[in-house]
Amino acid sequence: MKLLDKNLTKVILDSLGEGLFTVDKDFRVNSMNRAAEEILGLHKSEVIGDFCKNIFKTKRCFAECPLEGVLEKGENIYDIESEFCHQSGKKIPVRLNAAVLKNEDKQPIGGVISFRDMSYLEKIQKNLIGSTNFYGVIGQHKSMIDIYSLIEEVAESDSSVLIVGESGTGKEMIANAIQEISKRKSEPYIKINCSVFPPTILASELFGHVKGAFTDAVKDRIGRFELADKGTIFLDEIAEMPLQMQVQLLRVLQEGTFERVGESITRKVDVRVLAATNKNIQKEMEEGRFREDLFYRLNVIPINIPPLRKHRSDIPHLVQHFINKYSLISSKEINEIDDEAMDLLASYSWPGNIRELENAIEYAFARTKDTIIHASKLPPNIRMHMDYSDRYTQEETTSTKVDEYRRLRQVLEKHHWNRSKAAAELNMGRTTLWRKMKALDLDK
Amino acid sequence: MSEMLGNRYFIARQYEKAISLLEEALPNSSTPEKIKKKLVICFVQVGKIERALLHFHDLIRKDPKIIINTDPYHDDCPCYEIIPSWENNLDNEEHSQDYYESLGMLYLYCNKEKSIQYLEKALPDTKFKTVISSILKILNETVPVKH
Missing domain, CATH: 1.10.8.60 (Helicase, Ruva Protein; domain 3)
Structure with a gap:
């Protein structure tokens, strides 16, 4: 049977494993495929014509709409993490792509969002964590057991922790375990890798900025320390942090205060700092690349993770x-x-x-x-x-x-x-x- | 730049950003009333009462029901959210003239009678007496609409 063009498109869209919906220029949903209906527990008749923010109810709908990003920058967005709300109220982790649809005059007339349900990964993670030795960490060697004991002993503390270990030893897993049993476990837990950002951007990432602070600062932006207020921040590869920023970090650790980039208002936060490095921090201090006063502030609770070759008996478990x-x-x-x-x-x-x-x-x-x-x-x-x-x-x-x-x-x-x-x-x-x-x- | 991005800023309640995009889209739009309805709210929210009244008056002259029939959910109208803060400030403000005009416009999206009350309060001292009188005349002649 020959299919009409419109039906053919519907058949193709419904055959996709990815959820997909489109909106018009008012951000009202005007189509949705079968996978999207299944992932969200909705029937398209319930959503067509309604505003997408009323259906998907994600935080992004208000603050960081992906289509807004595409419209502002003129570039499609791929594979960003988000969360949709199932009809039952359950949150569904998704990864989504966004693109704007344009008419012949190149004017935006709508948008398309495709998304994958990532819930299965969470289930896998939960199952796996249940079979680990210590909140996601694997290892029964004495050196690992000693680390677990130390983490349990300091669970009630707000002191800074410096985790040192070679690359790939599981420093982030240890930080996660510390967070998981700390009294701040229900509060925000923010992670940042200090080596990923150039110095100017790192300051903005950590402390935020105000509109006009630098060329790309088109609007005010909250920093990671503010996001982590009352909770915990994990600063990975701390030894890569530029010296100037080390001074600012020291101030946050000592006084809990900082300023956003481009602003003179002093802000106060209550954040526990976990830091990690694979560098020889003593050597970094001797060579003037890491401040001694910051080291002592961070190293209140030091944790040294052994390389795998030093706890080979854990290899079969891993x-x-x-x-x-x-x-x-x-x-x-x-x-x-x-x-x-x-x-x-x-x-x-x-x-x-x-x-x-x-x-x-x-x-x-x-x-x-x-x-x-x-x-x-x-x-x-x-x-x-x-x-x-x-x-x-x-x-x-x-x-x-x-x-x-x-x-x-x-x-x-x-x-x-x-x-x-x-x-x-x-x-x-x-x-x-x-x-x-x-x-x-x-x-x- | 586009009407769509203006709509997005309106949904995100970023009124200042929405204004320039929606105004730019207005001349070529096939649905200018929809844009003007949003612009009235945007201009009120950023304190540009004269600009808000201009679009408000246009809409009232065309058909007051364009505003009166607004559905807070299906039209994503923010007036229910923003009116309480305007009314709270009314008591604290010494020079509340603009507030009467603003509330008169905002209330028409959800309650015609209250809208008329505020516009009548604004009338004695407003700088826009002719426009507001014209609006009140049309509104008083409009058949009541059940919300």
């Missing part, structure tokens, strides 16, 4: 946790890892710590087709770390052989084990490559 996580996310029924793969993971040095371990499991998930992760599915750098020493005795492990084994493996993987292409790159015949692979016991 591996199982990540297997559970990715089996939920990917819907693959993978629930085990074989002994050889676990041995590889347990003996690897993990310079990228827990983050690198998680990435390794995610990689293995992507490559695994059955229910068990085998060693061959782990990332090449981890396999190469062990492969050769596993297969050859000490006498045989000459550096030449090791190098040759690694080089052949790299090229073969690059060409997805296509021997003709690999041989061409290695500048050798296909038969020679095959012979070498056999001699080195090199196999996919």
